[in-house]
Amino acid sequence: MKMSKLSSALVLALSMSGAAHAEMQTDRIENVRHMMTFNELSQTDKETLFEQASLLINDIYVNKDQKNQYYGISPTYDGHVDPDAAMAKIKSRLPELSTEQLYTELHKTFASQRDLHLTYVFPEPYKAFTSYLPLTFTRLAGNEVRVSAVSSQHLSDSYLEGQSAPAVGDVLVSYNGKSVPEILKEKQATAQGSNAYGGFVRALSMLTRLPQAVKLAPEEDEVTMTLRKDSGETYDVTLPWLVDWNDNRVPATEAENNNQGYNLAQLAVSSDVYQESVNKLNKRHGIEQGNFFELNPTSEPILNWSVLQYGDKRIGYMKLNSFSPVNALDNMINELVNLVHYGFMGTDGLIVDVRDNPGGYILLADIMAQLFIPGKAEVGDFKVLVNETNQPVIDLFGQFGLDIDTSAGDKYSGTFQFTPDEVANQIGQLYYKPVAVMSNAKSYSAGDMFTCAMQDNGAAVVYGEDPQTGAGGANVWRHSWLLQNVGGDFKPLPDDSIITVSWGQxxxxxxxxxxxxxxxxxxxxxxxxxxxxxxxxxxxxxxxxVIEGLLAQPQARSSYSLNVRNDLQLVVPQENPTLSINVKNVEHIAMSVNGQPYKKLSVYAYGPEKTVELKLPEGFNPGEVYQLRIQGLDGGNQPLWNTNRFIVTQ
Incomplete structure (x- = not known):
């Protein structure tokens, strides 16, 4: 019997609504560039936009000092600029800046912080367009760059005009006459990638992907590249920029609820708008790097899976494309629980793939480590800036039971958690074999947090397609949310502009x-x-x-199995309720019911497997569901494994 729901204490249902969009159109950029425009702002509107952007950077943006220390200060936008100094320069020139110039200056200032959570989103109609080339590049060992995917649909004879078609595996030699290191250094100024590898892959992505919600359109109509085949033959190809856009170019306005409509899970979000846009475009046009095996879908589109046969071993594989479910969050958690418990039953190891994962709900990232470890999973803390502007935001979280200590009078608050420990451990261990996490420098935001949590808790070995994750470590607010729920100094932005900012570090x-x-x-x-x-x-x-590394890991010596069907929900008799369990290499068994300790037994099960009859508490009400946690302990009371089951009596 599969679980249809989890305890309401774990997560409240999150309703997701989608807006209808007109069919996407595609054309060459030269034919649509005239439509890529900005609505003119009055001088008053320019001042308002600037003041609100300054407010976020000065008083809300939690990573400002960290960025200045990590990257140093550059006098120009070729590197990381001090945002306060850059905003002061914009202010001095504000009376003379056109609307487009102001937008561009704000974009460059925000982008130079190398933080994909701090983003100035261009308004309509400009942001309706996405410029792209019908291929993608990827980083290989030694920072070599090769073509990773192509669109045969777009690379037609009429598009190529008799030129050689780029092929998967071809090496990029130059781009518009510049070497790969030269062009990537140039693009890094606005790519927003953190750390060396994040900067590399984000700049690389900008060679072929420019969603104009968050990036400026390419200045040129086409790109000339020199590529090299494995045979050593080099060739030049000139590719026109293509553009996708929504033909009605009317923005879909997100419903902004008041704070009574939110729960903490919805507010604790950490994601990368740029990568989300790129992933959607790649999927829409089928420009995705393939796997050698087929994936099975689940009812949640962000979660897919397979079981790989490797000799006589079976390896589970789970692909998490995002931490932002298409359907309700509690449905996603149920899919995840059922997949790990039932879908990967009998496998010899598990791969969790979060490559290119742009993030999403922090709760979803936080609850996963517990599924793979015998002891308590610990989730990361956060801290925020303490100042007069941010205090009302901090106070607002008291409504959600989140106590953020600001009493020390320091620049930063005391630490707090978005996901309480009891929630991060409510499901318990579901998998008992070695686990690997596959990540890359496009694993960002909640993708970073998940990968770090799995490593910190000893739940998995991290295998990196790049040596580091993308390194986005904060939750994100939209200015519009601060305006509606906090008000005060936050004023409406002109022309439906959007600004996002890192709040909790x-x-x-x-x-x-x-x-x-x-x-x-x-x-x-x-x-x-x-x-x-x-x-x-x-x-x-x-x-x-990855698989050979998994199979080389030591297997757990201690184990258990139930002498009933291995369901997450179990039915036991109301009178004299017992549960029969087989255990091996276990000294003690500890039980708790609904989070309260119930009984600890010394079983001394060494050598052959031993059957133990666990006597459960009397007095269970018929039809009610109780959570039973069983944990195997060694002689020093260290956890060896655990399992949570939902008990119903009849």
């Missing part, structure tokens, strides 16, 4: 206690950078390295 736990995630991210334990053959065969050598 994320910290790691356990082995990396209080280390920042921002910029540093999670360093992979094993490098599995792509090889040329991986691009052509769907990653066989890369996955082989």
């Amino acid at each position: 994320a910290l790691r736990e356990k082995h990396h206690k209080n280390s920042l995630i921002e910029d540093y991210g999670c360093v992979a334990s094993v490098d599995v950078s792509l090889t040329p053959s991986d691009l052509k065969d769907g990653g066989i050598s890369q996955f082989t390295k």
